[in-house]
Amino acid sequence: MKGAAVDDFDSVQNELAMSLLPLINTLHNKVLETRRLRAERLVVRRQQDIQDELDVCKGQSSLEADNLFEDVVDEYASLSIIKSHLEKWKFQHSSYQQAYVSLCLPKLFTPFVKLQLVTWNPLEVKAKELDGLRC
Known part of the structure; x- marks a missing residue:
């Protein structure tokens, strides 16, 4: 059962x-x-x-x-201004060659280039072209 x-x-x-x-x-x-x-x-x-x-x-x-460059004298606050001063010195004075300025240019320009690269994002849709970052 x-x-x-x-x-x-x-x-x-x-x-x-x-x-x-x-x-x-x-x-x-x-x-x-x-x-x-x-x-x-x-x-x-x-x-x-x-x-x-x-x-x-x-x-x-x-x-x-x-x-970053707000406290810098206007004469040296821009890469293009510094570049024009150096070009003027290069073509008007012989001391440019004797001072080996061309060897110092990377150290002079590096802070300005780094400043532009701080906010540059190459992966962004509206990112500036690398050529557009030149001064």
């Missing part, structure tokens, strides 16, 4: 499991979809946070870069 009752119980349990299986699958799919949507929103939120932080850093870098 116990064997028949166990068989009936097993068959009822199997029927119940089979009837609940579509509901379980539906619930499982909804959970997966919810996880996927949350992950997508998290990625978008993190990308936006990174972009906001990058914008803040670029803004600070730009402000600091703009103020």
